Amino acid sequence: MDSRDRRLGLDRAISRRDFLNGVGVAIGASLLPACGKRGDPIADVPTSYYPPAETGMRGSHPGSFEVAHATVRGQHWSAEKTDEHYDLVVVGAGLSGLSAAYVYRRDVDPNARILVLDNHDDFGGHAKRNEFTLDGRTFIGYGGTMFMEAPKTYPATAKQVVRELGIDTDRHGDFYHEGLFASHGVGRVSFFDKETFGADYLASGEHGFGESIGDAPLSASAKAELARLFADEEDYLAGMTPAERRAVLEAHSWRDYLEKFAGVGEEGLAFVQKWPHGVWAIGADALPAWMAWNEGYPGFAGMDLDYGDENGSEVDDGGFYFPDGNASIARLLVRALVPAAAPGDSMEDIVTARFDYSELDQPENLTRIRLSSTVVDLRHQGGEFDADVDVTYVSGDKGRTVTANKVVWAGYHSMLPHVCPDVPGDQVAALNSSVRAPLVYTNVLIRNWRSLVELGLRRAYCPGSFFQTVMLTHPVSMDDYRFSQSPDEPVILHLQYIPLAPGLPAPQQFRVGRQALLETSFETFERNVRDQLGRMLGPGGFVPARDIAGITVNRWAHGYAYSVDAESGDVAWWPEWWRHERRPWVDARQRVGNIAFAGIDAASNAMTEAAIEEAHRAVHSLTTEAAGEAT
Ligand SMILES: Cc1cc2nc3c(=O)[nH]c(=O)nc-3n(C[C@H](O)[C@H](O)[C@H](O)COP(=O)(O)OP(=O)(O)OC[C@H]3O[C@@H](n4cnc5c(N)ncnc54)[C@H](O)[C@@H]3O)c2cc1C
Helix, strand or coil, X not given: CCHHHHHHCCCCCCECCCCXXXXXXXXXXXXXXXXXXXXXXXXXXXXCCCHHHCCEEEECCCCCCHHHHHHHCCCCCCCXXXXXXXXXXXXXXXHHHHHHHHHHHHHHCCCCCEEXXXXXXXXXXXXXXXXXXXXXXXXXXXXCCCCECXXXXXXXXXXXXXXXXXXXXXXXXXXXXXXXXXXXXXXXXXXXXXXXXXXCXXXXXXXXXXXXXXXXXXXXXXXXXXXXXXXXXXXXXXXXXXXXXXXXXXXXXXXXXXXXXXXXXXHHHHHHCCCCHHHHCCCXXXXXXXXXXXXXXCCCCCCCCCCCCCCCCCCCCCCECCCCCCHHHHHHHHHHHCHHHCCCCCCCHHHHCCCCHHHCCCXXXXXXXXXXXXXXXXXXXXXXXXXXXXXXXXXXXXXXXXXXXXXXXXXXXXXXXXXXXXXXXXXXXXXXXXXXXXXXXXXXXECCCHHHHHHXXXXXXXXXXXXXXXXXXXXXXXXXECCXXXXXXXXXXXXXXXXXXXXXXHHHHHHHXXXXXXXXXHHHHHHHHHHHHHHHHHHHXXXXXXXEEEEEEXXXXXXXXXXXXXXXXXXXXXXXXXXXXXXXXXXXCCCECCEEECCHHHCCCCCHHXXXXXXXXXXXXXXXXXXXXXX
């Protein structure tokens, strides 16, 4: 640690050092004692075990993925055969796996004995809750899934689950402090960094193109190009028919389109490169131009593309936010499945409910949720597709085999061929068509947000910096939980980082980015947090060494789910916009004997509603006579 690190505060004691340098001291399996208070060798978790309060490296935390990676590389595990038998075993305690358990109990058998297995030390998958405590007060943030976007457009199956859990999305206005940020004069800004643009500069205005862009470190021509682009009045394909326009948009990335047709130069292109990161986890170089048009990104004035109703038809109903994002949905599902795990009965009190994790895996539960357990083998007994299924998982360094009448796999598709020898060859290819984009959501607790008010910053787009987005978390109060109303109070900042390798096709970018992500230490994240916040907010009075009170890095190596067509190489960014007849994710999700497939890979759609809908489809596919009937 050099003097610069010390100035940034890397030596300060804050809430982040549960993991030394991001490795080693993993909670979860390693904390679980060998024998429990109730005499069950696996059921005992101390009541103090409360993973949402862990800080440091979370998401795919150390200890969660090593067994899976070794399995994919070919490692075999010896396992003790237990006498545990379940009606249903669910692999994955994300929103899809938890929904599968819920729907099975609701629609198939209310008395079913169910085991849910997950490799993480917490349930929820991407829907992850982060908590910080400072001076006796708890601050809640979203470590992944941020909100329910457009819940009115959810498919009926997902709407029903949401409603049954007691979530009333019409009450958004009761909890979301609409006018809070405006009353403090904070809004959208852009931050130009000196490594990319030659000088550090914060430009205010909706897209950083207010009057202050006049002083931004850009050439006069780049300023003029960007001003023209974001004014979005020019038709760059004037004179072309709708069919010709479509052909142009379908043949170019957004970046190439802007370069060739809108005359945007290198500086302007550097500015827009990370524009789509937060929504699609890909940059302008690999985002198809027609998607950019669909998203309402600039550069497409006058486009009449004759796409019919296919595009732009989604109703924007504003979304619904819990303070911990959709982790509250996961918590509501868990409370429904294991009532003893949490008190309360409303969507409000789930926010403040202190979960008792020691209740999740008790032998007397109808549903048991077993964390820190990676499924490494899945096969029908005797190779007979109507027989029970042996499910082997590894927890700590111990393998155990349980049996089940039925299994729902709500984990990653691409892992399944390494785990389940029963999957037919052509389905293996379809399962392998699923790719995952890596993402990192970092939460930083700061002691006050006076510097943001001073600078007018609610959300910053940072095209050249490590974190492309820095923003105040959504201002939501529910039950007794109050969002900081005054800039003098602590608040959580949300920072996004999408590791990619621009220039390569998207699936390769995801692979390269994921590898780089797993090699990035917590210390590197912390240094970047401190350096970037110091440079952006310093002019407003922010001092990283003094003002940062906690850091949690949520590393999602396997984030958004997309299917890739093997023949064309096309990525199914959004299934409703898919133009090929082949739908690899549908081929991939066909039931194999007593094993059905849920999860977002099964939809090529990472959204919460898809996770729930796929759970419903998978459960109901298990109730049909023959495999493959309900797709
Ligand atoms: C950073 C981020 C932000 C997001 N924001 C939003 C948002 O705002 N709104 C929205 O609607 N959607 C959002 N999403 C999409 C989100 O993926 C879905 O909402 C949903 O949570 C996915 O649920 P899932 O259960 O299918 O997958 P996951 O959440 O990935 O859960 C699958 C679980 O299975 C586990 N697993 C996999 N293999 C095994 C195995 N072999 N053994 C045991 N366990 C295994 C995984 O580790 C994981 O815990 C976001 C996603 C990310 C990554």
